[in-house]
Amino acid sequence: MATEKTTVYESDRALKISIVVQFQEMIGDLGSSRELIWRLFLREFTSRYKQSFLGLIWVIINPLATVGVFVYLSSAGILKIGDTGVPYVVYAVVGLTIWNLFASCVSACSGSVASAGAMIGKINFPKVSLVIAAALQSIVEFLVRLSLTLAVFILFGVVPSWKIIFLPLVLVPLFLMALGLGLFLALATVLIRDVSYVVSLATNFMMFLIPILYPPLKTGIIAKITTWNPFAQLIMAPRDLVLYGTFSNTTGWLWSTLLAVASFLFFWRVFHMAETKIAERI
Amino acid sequence: MKAQAPPIAAKDFASDQKSISTEIIRVDGVAKKFSRNLKHVMLYGTTEVVRNMVGLGSRANILRDGEFLAVDDVSFNLRQGEALGIIGANGSGKSTLLKMINGIYMPDRGRIEIKGRVGALIEVGAGFHPMLTGRENIYINGAILGMSKKEIDGKFKDIVDFADIGDFLDSPVKNYSSGMFVRLGFAIAIHSEPEILLVDEILTVGDIGFQRKSFNKMKRMRKNGVSFILVSHNMYSIEGFCDSVLVLNKGKTMAYTDEVTEALSVYENLMLKKSLASTENRQDRTKNTFENRGTGEITILSVKLRDKDGRASREFSVGDEIHGEVTFDSSLDVENPMYSLTFVRTDGLVCGLDRTYFSKVIPPRLSKGRGKFCFSVLNQFNSGEYFIGLAVSDRELAGQLPYCWRQMETFIVVNPPAPNVDEGCGVFFPQTQWSFK
Numbered sequence: 079m080a081t082e083k084t085t086v087y088e089s090d091r092a093l094k095i096s097i098v099v100q101f102q103e104m105i106g107d108l109g110s111s112r113e114l115i116w117r118l119f120l121r122e123f124t125s126r127y128k129q130s131f132l133g134l135i136w137v138i139i140n141p142l143a144t145v146g147v148f149v150y151l152s153s154a155g156i157l158k159i160g161d162t163g164v165p166y167v168v169y170a171v172v173g174l175t176i177w178n179l180f181a182s183c184v185s186a187c188s189g190s191v192a193s194a195g196a197m198i199g200k201i202n203f204p205k206v207s208l209v210i211a212a213a214l215q216s217i218v219e220f221l222v223r224l225s226l227t228l229a230v231f232i233l234f235g236v237v238p239s240w241k242i243i244f245l246p247l248v249l250v251p252l253f254l255m256a257l258g259l260g261l262f263l264a265l266a267t268v269l270i271r272d273v274s275y276v277v278s279l280a281t282n283f284m285m286f287l288i289p290i291l292y293p294p295l296k297t298g299i300i301a302k303i304t305t306w307n308p309f310a311q312l313i314m315a316p317r318d319l320v321l322y323g324t325f326s327n328t329t330g331w332l333w334s335t336l337l338a339v340a341s342f343l344f345f346w347r348v349f350h351m352a353e354t355k356i357a358e359r360i
Numbered sequence: 361m362k363a364q365a366p367p368i369a370a371k372d373f374a375s376d377q378k379s380i381s382t383e384i385i386r387v388d389g390v391a392k393k394f395s396r397n398l399k400h401v402m403l404y405g406t407t408e409v410v411r412n413m414v415g416l417g418s419r420a421n422i423l424r425d426g427e428f429l430a431v432d433d434v435s436f437n438l439r440q441g442e443a444l445g446i447i448g449a450n451g452s453g454k455s456t457l458l459k460m461i462n463g464i465y466m467p468d469r470g471r472i473e474i475k476g477r478v479g480a481l482i483e484v485g486a487g488f489h490p491m492l493t494g495r496e497n498i499y500i501n502g503a504i505l506g507m508s509k510k511e512i513d514g515k516f517k518d519i520v521d522f523a524d525i526g527d528f529l530d531s532p533v534k535n536y537s538s539g540m541f542v543r544l545g546f547a548i549a550i551h552s553e554p555e556i557l558l559v560d561e562i563l564t565v566g567d568i569g570f571q572r573k574s575f576n577k578m579k580r581m582r583k584n585g586v587s588f589i590l591v592s593h594n595m596y597s598i599e600g601f602c603d604s605v606l607v608l609n610k611g612k613t614m615a616y617t618d619e620v621t622e623a624l625s626v627y628e629n630l631m632l633k634k635s636l637a638s639t640e641n642r643q644d645r646t647k648n649t650f651e652n653r654g655t656g657e658i659t660i661l662s663v664k665l666r667d668k669d670g671r672a673s674r675e676f677s678v679g680d681e682i683h684g685e686v687t688f689d690s691s692l693d694v695e696n697p698m699y700s701l702t703f704v705r706t707d708g709l710v711c712g713l714d715r716t717y718f719s720k721v722i723p724p725r726l727s728k729g730r731g732k733f734c735f736s737v738l739n740q741f742n743s744g745e746y747f748i749g750l751a752v753s754d755r756e757l758a759g760q761l762p763y764c765w766r767q768m769e770t771f772i773v774v775n776p777p778a779p780n781v782d783e784g785c786g787v788f789f790p791q792t793q794w795s796f797k
Contacts, residue, residue: 087463087472089420092412110506117503125491200486202463202478203504269402352409354466357459358394359405 092351104350107204114203118211123218137219138226141174148291160293164321165234172230173290173317175223179249180256180313181281183216187260188277191356192267199357206349209264213257239323248319251335252312258342261349268359288313294326308334381440382475384556384587385461390470391611392456393423394430420468430456432611433470436604438556443588445598445620447627448608449634454591457608458482458558461589476587479505479554484545490534494525497533498548505552515551522577523547524570543570550577557581560591575601595624628743629774633675654765658752661687661730663769665748674771676739678789682771684735686750688764694726696756701735702749704767711746711787717755726752741773742789 092100127133145167151157152166162169190212191198191205198205231238267273285291287303288310295301304310311327311334318326325331395401404427408418423429431453438444446454459465461472462480487504488497498519502512512519520529523544528536536544550557557578578601582588592598598605598620605623607614607630615626667673668681676682684701703711714737716723723733748769753762 083475085463085474085478087460087466087474088470089466089468090412090417091466093415093417113508114503114506117500121489121492121496121500124496125489128491196483197487197504199459199464200483201480201504203506269406348409348413351412352405354463355405355409357464359401 097347100347100350104206104346107206107350108210111204111207115207115210115214118207119214122211122215134219134222137222141171141178141223141226144174144291145170159291162293164236168230168234168236169293169321170291171227172320173313175220175227176249176252176313176316177285177288177290178223179216179220180252180309181285182219183213183253183256184259184263185274185277185281186212186216187257188263188267189274190260191264192271192274205353205356206261206346209257209261209349213253213260216256217253238320241323242320245316245320248316251331251338252316254342255309255312255334255338258338258345261342262345265349265352265356268356284309290317305330308337312338381442381585383437384440384475385436385438385589386471386473387434387436387457387461388471388473390431390434390457390460390467390472391420391429392431392453392460392465393420393427393468394456395424395427397426400424400426418468429611431460431467431608434606434608434611434613435470436606436616438587438589440555440587441582441585442604443582443590443602445602445605445623446589446591446608447593447595447598447605447624448614449593449631451610452608453611454593454608455482455560456611458560458589458591462558474556476555477506477553478556478558479549479552480558480560481546481549482558482560484542484549485533486545488533488541488545491532493532494523494529494536494544497544501545501548502552505549507552511553519544519547519551522551522573539567539570546570546574550574550581554586556587556589558589558591561593595627599624633772633774654751654753654762656764657692658688658690658764660750660752660764660766660768661689663687663748663750665769665771674769676771676773678739678741678773678791680739682737682739684737684748684769685732686734687730687732688752689730690726690728690752690763692763693728694752694754694763696754697723697726698753698755699723699733699735700749700751700753700762700765701737702751702767703741704747704749705787706745706747706770709787711741739773740789740791742785742787743773744787745770745772 088094095103130136132139148157148159148170149167152159159166187209190208194205194208263273263277267277287300288307289295289304290313294304294314304314305327311330314327315325315331318324395404404424411418434453434457436444446457448454456465458480459482460467461474462478462482464482485501487501489500492500498516499509499512502515503509507515523540523546525536525540525544528540533541533544559578578588588601590598590602602620604616604618605620605627606616607623607627609630614630615623617623664672664685665674666683666685667676668683670683698715698717700713700715702713705711747767748771749765749767751762751765753765754760
């Protein structure tokens with residue numbers, strides 16, 4: 079009856095096994111919790127929309143409202159938005175959809191562990207599944223927003239580049255970046271609850287720092303920041319691919335991709351090592 | 361300390377497969393540090409992770425500011441089909457130990473080795489989502505406990521039948537009664553096919569019928585080779601089920617033996633000593649509860665209890681002499697005083713009363729000022745804690761309020777051979793002489 083596999087619990091385990099074994103464990107955790115991730119995702123999904131009248135529609139109301147405000151501001155002459163190459167609404171909706179994948183993933187992940195609360199102290203399960211389930215949530219929302227984008231394309235008679243088929247691939251680094259940050263922020267939120275406020279503040283600020291609702295600037299401090307901002311690179315690349323079929327800054331995107339992968343692996347490992355401490359802090 | 365013979369249930373099962381049942385859990389010198397201060401908790405946790413990231417140990421041997429050992433150097437092992445009971449007062453570290461065995465907490469020192477799938481009932485229904493239906497929660501909880509959808513599908517009917525939730529299966533669990541909630545949680549956990557089941561105070565929830573059903577189910581599981589670790593502060597649930605008992609006090613092992621009754625008596629004595637230790641508080645309380653109900657013309661200043669060798673003591677065994685020395689202050693002269701002594705169990709039951717008059721003793725005249733009297737009784741009480749009540753009155757004014765009448769000192773009785781395992785033991789310890797022909 080007893081299986082051959084022996085589980086060992088001891089302190090400083092990370093120091094007693096090689097980093098390869100550690101990553102094997104982490105991947106093993108992920109594999110063994112596929113069912114759990116799916117169930118947690120379903121739980122969150124159904125419970126979130128069970129008592130909501132408009133349900134998923136809320137997901138597209140937000141970007142629509144943001145774009146609406148900007149369209150109003152620019153048509154009223156308060157704000158001067160430069161040439162975007164395509165109709166402004168198309169430009170803004172595509173940008174926001176991609177941005178929201180990042181922003182909603184980061185914010186959903188960062189709260190995921192802390193909100194699981196009591197369950198963590200009572201049951202042993204890979205906590206990474208909570209974060210992944212939250213990230214899945216943001217992918218679903220992204221798909222819903224993508225349908226809004228499609229509607230906008232049709233409405234304005236804009237044909238996206240055929241290279242749109244590479245979109246999922248180009249989004250992977252952005253998603254990994256968001257997931258890595260999400261893993262780290264999930265830990266940080268367990269330690270200090272204030273993190274969730276900082277996250278929403280930072281994402282708001284970041285959105286205006288990246289040329290999402292306005293075309294990239296050629297000169298000035300914002301232009302410099304954009305060039306060196308890996309988040310901006312990771313978001314602008316897929317947007318440019320959809321709208322123009324080109325990358326405006328391939329080198330920048332490649333470096334940012336490298337950074338995204340590295341930071342994801344780093345934060346994943348940090349999460350794995352801190353995982354057993356989470357239960358003690360909650 | 362621990363006999364090697366496997367328990368009967370395990371033997372039955374093992375005889376089919378192996379001659380000796382295999383060791384399934386080995387806990388070796390395990391310790392866990394906790395901190396009372398939340399700020400420290402956050403700081404220390406972060407430090408440990410950062411140290412580990414750069415390849416440094418987490419200095420497990422050092423107790424930092426504000427830290428204490430919730431579990432201190434605990435070792436035991438468990439064979440297949442055996443059941444271990446962990447018993448201790450609140451805060452003795454038993455739940456922490458259980459959580460370490462389950463992998464929720466990592467030990468700071470020592471090592472835990474486990475072979476097989478562990479199921480845990482640390483809190484029934486943890487992970488239930490109140491908005492979702494029982495059906496949905498079965499799948500979620502099953503997944504949390506490591507079951508695949510296929511496994512849950514296969515067990516679904518059994519789970520629902522065992523939980524006996526009937527028409528509520530498709531209602532949100534927030535509408536469940538607490539009994540249904542517990543039943544469903546328990547049903548899922550025991551159907552997750554664990555090889556080792558960790559149970560924390562579970563048998564104290566639910567109605568009697570369900571408790572019995574769960575207990576029988578656990579017995580059947582044991583026959584099939586499932587090992588158990590039962591955590592409780594209730595001795596009865598451990599006594600009937602476990603092969604060995606681990607008694608914890610403040611994180612330390614007080615006893616680890618397969619003499620279950622012996623371990624339980626260790627535990628009981630421990631609890632009684634605890635109650636003695638808290639007597640200081642109790643006396644504060646009793647000052648109010650049992651304030652002088654007499655006229656107050658005489659005040660009792662102190663009661664000192666001693667054993668037969670004259671040493672101050674508040675702990676006695678059956679057959680011991682209890683000597684008391686009472687100091688009082690009187691504001692009047694009493695020609696014909698009468699002294700009374702009562703014993704009251706801490707739950708309020710009056711156990712005995714004696715008076716100088718009953719014993720046909722005529723005390724001398726009591727004069728104004730400080731006085732003293734002594735008594736001596738043979739302890740015949742069962743294990744427990746008792747108050748001593750004292751009264752001084754006037755023999756000639758029988759029926760009137762005494763000058764002084766209050767309950768004061770407590771003492772405890774510890775009878776090692778006969779732990780007071782049952783209310784039915786009563787207050788009197790009949791030191792029976794048996795003979796057989």
